[in-house]
Amino acid sequence: MTNFSYDIIVVGGGHAGAEAVLACNRLNCKVALITSDPSKMGVMPCNPSIGGPAKSHLVREIDALGGEMGKAIDDTFIHIRRLNTGKGQAVQAIRAQADRPKYNDRICQAIERSENVNVISDTVIEIMSKNNVIKGVKTMSGLTLSARAVIVCTGTFLAGTLHLGKLTLAGGRSGEAPAFGLSRSLRNLGLNLMRLKTGTCPRLHKKSIDFSSLDVLPPTKEPLKFSDMSDEKKMSYDRQVSCYITRTNEETRKVIVNNLHHSPLYDGSGAIVGVWPRYCPSIEDKFVRFPDREVHLVFLEPEGFDVDEVYLQGVSTSMPLSVQYGIVRSLPGLENADIIRPGYAVEYDCVKPDQLDFSLGVRNFKGLYLAGQINGTSGYEEAASQGLIAAINAVRYLDGKEPFIVGRDQGYVGVLIDDLVCKGTSEPYRMHTSRAEYRLLLREDNADDRLTPQAREMGLISDMQWQKYLYFKNTAMSEINRLKSKHLNAEMSQTLREKFAVNVSPGPSYAELLHRPDINLSMLRQVEGLPQLELRLTEKIESLIVYSGYIERQNRDVKRVNELKCLTLDSDIIYKDVIGMSSEAVEKLSKYRPYNVDQASRISGVSPSDLRALMVYLRANVSKNN
Amino acid sequence: MRSSFLADDTIVGVATPSGSGGVAIVRMSGPSALEIADKFIRKRSAIWQPRYMYLCKVVNSQEQLIDKVLAVSMPSPTSYTGENVVEIHCHGGWLLPRLIVDLCVSHGARLAEPGEFTYRAFMSGKMSLTQAESVLDIIEAKSKDALLLATDGLTGRLSEAIRTLKDDILDLIAQYEAEIDYGDEIMTSDISSLVIKSETFLETVERLIDGAYKGRDVIDGIDTVLIGPPNAGKSTLWNALIGQNKALVTPYPGTTRDILEDYVNVNGVYLHLTDTAGLHDTSDPIEKLGIERAKEVLKNARIVLLVLDGSQKMSEEFMTIFSDIANNVRTDNVLVILNKSDISKTISEEDVRRILKIDCEICQVSLLNKSDIENVKENIVKICQTDMKPDIKPISVNQRQLQALNEIKESLISLQNGAKSNLTCDCLLLELHECLMSINCLTGDNVSDDIIDRVFSKFCLGK
Structure with missing residues (x-):
């Protein structure tokens, strides 16, 4: 048997696997990507869109760490839109509809062009280790590949089962075979697995839809982009297409309610055991759980410039095809619509994420990393950001370096990993802005300030990106200083009043003026006769000024929490010996084994008085050992 | 989580049991303890020699004297908590320690939580392992405290x-x-x-x-303060309400120099009664101190009993002092007792309202007369009831x-x-x-x- 040797092996070529191999490539590691179908790398099996609140923040963080996702979507979007305008810059987000086949091609090309990456079409059936140190993998076709680190990014393929009405098929995605042996191998390594479920919607023929009667959701007319490295001039802003909205009605309700017995969710058969995410309810779920709500919105999203398929966002279902036709054709504009591919539910194995440490490595193992849906998350952006972090840490492990851990105050990806490790999850975990307690610090406009310097140091940032980062940073700083020192004089306030009909009087600094909701930076620069700054810079500057007070408040909280972070908890603490701690806290702390008091404080069921008791215990042990 | 688990702030609390005792100790612990103390403590020496008792003055934000106290500093690490500690030994009772705690808080200290001094002592290694359990009892008491809320x-x-x-x-x-x-x-x-x-x-x-x-109010009593010019009959009223000769009554003005306080049930209303020194300008430093303190007390008063001598014209001196302190008094809670009506009614109710520029309840009495005392009591109860906001339930x-x-x-x-x-x-x-x-x-x-x-x-x- 032939033996191939790599630094790192990545299992799976979805969004996590793709970012993982590309990061390994940037860090000059010899990496093998093993995937059953190399033409499907970076494919979007669910909705053909990237971004949205918290998710676009993740993409910006991926970009700030030198990752691929932002650049890929910038190159291939067919519709881009800004969300949450007027709700504050910290929660403003962008979302893009991708050209599905083009995005897929774009990722395949990036991987194929990577010097250090070897793509192998195969299925991994076993992870090899000795004394909890990773040695390599074995594949279905009999290959043995050795590597010191393995990153597992299997998505929904681990023992995947598809449900369509009464029909149950083994499969990872529609039309693709699942991976079976690997679940057993992970169990043999001692890992606890659980079953999760997600679903997708029927796709329709574009030609069979009557768009004329539907509400139009046009793209935003701004040069929006995810990556600082993308060139606006080369982007397809002019060619964009629209999305459309239709609404459920009484007929839809009747079809669903009368056919509930056909749904594997409600037929009482117990065919589906996996936990369905609450934020992605099936259409039958929506009608059952919210019976009073008369209308549910349905979004029609085109899947590409030259693609006939339209994604029916909001109608995720596992009903049989005949019922899916009933639902679809009850919707205005879709009276004659044809289904290309039915929606389905997919159940898959994943690893209980509280077995991970903050590097995304499996605790007590050397060289085993997990990223993406296998960790119980959901979403392309969540998966990609984990793939990137897991790869960085796998490489650092090979180099004998400390893991790279993003703090909750440094990035959504930090919040994501911290939540998984400290709390685990019982449903597919999706990123929400509400999960981030330092939301005002984690803005789109400062992802580079938060992460790029560290990424540069690790070797992930090209010279060009680094120059761009420095340019944004320095320009923003000097403009802010200028705005602080310059005060509105009589002449300027006159011009402002005349041009923009705002009520101002001389005196305040320009920075102070920007705190007003009716005045923005481009107005000021226009009055001053200065050229407009690019959108990206304008936003950076405005939010640094407008949020300064809040940023200070949140920074104070961060400082306090950082002190608790310094109080580390050994892995061998016997919590039931801690005097005065509630039994619930003992149970939770013994289970999650937080690394420090800060993490302990975030575990539900651990009260402030439990923490005090814990600190008394820590203190007592210090004095005992001295 | 509001309070830090790590001692980065300065805490303050009254270390002695509240209410009783001639002397009380206010204790402050934390990095800024000395700095905060310096904001309101005036002493001759510019420095704090460790573990040295200083006789000093406590002043409010207007540099007015609140109390003469003994203060001692115990710098880190040789103190109870292991942090910088300042202890202020002030006059006891209910009000003064509270005023001093308020001063500390207004200058940046935080109110200590139950057991927090001991907690800090433990955390900085000032206590042995065996003492830990007693600390935890106190910490647990805190959560029980929250539990009590529900029960x-x-x-x-x-x-x-x-x-x-x-x-x-x-x-x-x-x-x-x-x-x-x-x-x-x-x-x-x-x-x-x-x-x-x-x-x-x-x-x-x-x-x-x-x-x-x-x-x-139910537990501590309604803060009620007696004020008035010297020898108008404050102490007589005090004794009539308390029912025993606690205040020294003499025909000489200025007999009551210090503040007297006590609790009394007046026709079913529980009062925390404070008697002040007679309000008159005096050069006697001790009496001056008493007047300053009376002003402080008035700030917190809910009911003010102003006792005037109705048989004599009001002195210019008193009117000046009264207008000085009037800012501190809510006039709707003032009951004027126009005393000595048995001698003569030189001042009328209208005179009082005109001269003192306040609109309030006035009863013209002789405090030597039992039925007149009952009249005063009823008036006090009446004011309490209007002040009580009947729609507000006590918690x-x-x-x-x-x-x-x-x-x-x-x-x-x-x-x-x-x-x-x-x-x-x-x-x-x-x-x-x-x-x-x-x-x-x-x-x-x-x-x-x-x-x-x-x-x-x-x-x-x-x-």
Whole structure:
């Protein structure tokens, strides 16, 4: 048997696997990507869109760490839109509809062009280790590949089962075979697995839809982009297409309610055991759980410039095809619509994420990393950001370096990993802005300030990106200083009043003026006769000024929490010996084994008085050992 | 979590049992203890020699004398807590230690939580392992304290009101969080409704705070202060109310030099009665001190009993002093007792109102006459009842809970200001979360995932 040797092996070529191999490539590691179908790398099996609140923040963080996702979507979007305008810059987000086949091609090309990456079409059936140190993998076709680190990014393929009405098929995605042996191998390594479920919607023929009667959701007319490295001039802003909205009605309700017995969710058969995410309810779920709500919105999203398929966002279902036709054709504009591919539910194995440490490595193992849906998350952006972090840490492990851990105050990806490790999850975990307690610090406009310097140091940032980062940073700083020192004089306030009909009087600094909701930076620069700054810079500057007070408040909280972070908890603490701690806290702390008091404080069921008791215990042990 | 688990701030508390004792000790511990003490302690020496007792003056923000005290500093690490400690040995009783604690707080100290001095002592290694258990008893007492909220009859009201408030705040948070995370699926709500809502929340909390003060009235008595020019009959009234000759009564003005205090049940109303030195300008330094203190006491007074000698013309001197202190008095709570009507009625009720420029209840009496005393008592009860805000129900809270209530109020004010100034959703949420945190501080709850749970139970979200 032939033996191939790599630094790192990545299992799976979805969004996590793709970012993982590309990061390994940037860090000059010899990496093998093993995937059953190399033409499907970076494919979007669910909705053909990237971004949205918290998710676009993740993409910006991926970009700030030198990752691929932002650049890929910038190159291939067919519709881009800004969300949450007027709700504050910290929660403003962008979302893009991708050209599905083009995005897929774009990722395949990036991987194929990577010097250090070897793509192998195969299925991994076993992870090899000795004394909890990773040695390599074995594949279905009999290959043995050795590597010191393995990153597992299997998505929904681990023992995947598809449900369509009464029909149950083994499969990872529609039309693709699942991976079976690997679940057993992970169990043999001692890992606890659980079953999760997600679903997708029927796709329709574009030609069979009557768009004329539907509400139009046009793209935003701004040069929006995810990556600082993308060139606006080369982007397809002019060619964009629209999305459309239709609404459920009484007929839809009747079809669903009368056919509930056909749904594997409600037929009482117990065919589906996996936990369905609450934020992605099936259409039958929506009608059952919210019976009073008369209308549910349905979004029609085109899947590409030259693609006939339209994604029916909001109608995720596992009903049989005949019922899916009933639902679809009850919707205005879709009276004659044809289904290309039915929606389905997919159940898959994943690893209980509280077995991970903050590097995304499996605790007590050397060289085993997990990223993406296998960790119980959901979403392309969540998966990609984990793939990137897991790869960085796998490489650092090979180099004998400390893991790279993003703090909750440094990035959504930090919040994501911290939540998984400290709390685990019982449903597919999706990123929400509400999960981030330092939301005002984690803005789109400062992802580079938060992460790029560290990424540069690790070797992930090209010279060009680094120059761009420095340019944004320095320009923003000097403009802010200028705005602080310059005060509105009589002449300027006159011009402002005349041009923009705002009520101002001389005196305040320009920075102070920007705190007003009716005045923005481009107005000021226009009055001053200065050229407009690019959108990206304008936003950076405005939010640094407008949020300064809040940023200070949140920074104070961060400082306090950082002190608790310094109080580390050994892995061998016997919590039931801690005097005065509630039994619930003992149970939770013994289970999650937080690394420090800060993490302990975030575990539900651990009260402030439990923490005090814990600190008394820590203190007592210090004095005992001295 | 409001209070830090690590000693980065300075805490203050009264170390001696409250109420009784001639001397009380106010203890301050933390990095800024000396710095804070220097803000209101005036002593001859510019330095604090460790463990050296200084005779010094405690002054308020207007540099007015509050008390003469003994103060001692114990710098880190050789102190009880291992931190910088300042102890102020002041006059005892109910009011003075509290005033000094208030001064410390106003200069940056934080009210110590139960057991916190001991906790800090332990954390800085000033205690052995075996002592740890007793510390934990105290720490546990704190959570029991929060538990009591739910069980005690009086505080049950607080607990219920706070639960409702917390529920409303959580609903608002869920609403805004959903609007942000699912912006294209649900309608954006009108921020102006938040202005009205926060107003309602504020009213609720203010009523709770009123109730808390009322609850304290039940336990601590209503602060009632006797003032008036010397020899007008304050001590006679005192003795008539208390029922024993505690105050020294002589025909000579200025006999009552120090502040006397006691608790008395007047026709079913519980009063915390304080007698002050006669108000007149004097060069006697000790008496001067008494007058300054009387002014401080008046600031906190809920009922003022102004005793005047109706048989004599009011002295210019008294009128000057009275107009000086009048700012500190709520005139609707003043009862003027125009004494010595048996000698002569030289001053009429109209004279009092005109000269002192106050509109208040006046009773013309002779305090030597028993039935006249009853008349005064009835008038006191009448004022108490109008002041009591009959629609406010008393609740029983301790100092920590009252402080937490005030913090909730502050956070609600901040929320309301934010809503009024059209803050964006992301910042308003920060304010709302602060409100939630201050509420959790009172209830002892931990913030958990329940916001996301609420979002999904309230709204049908997700495509």
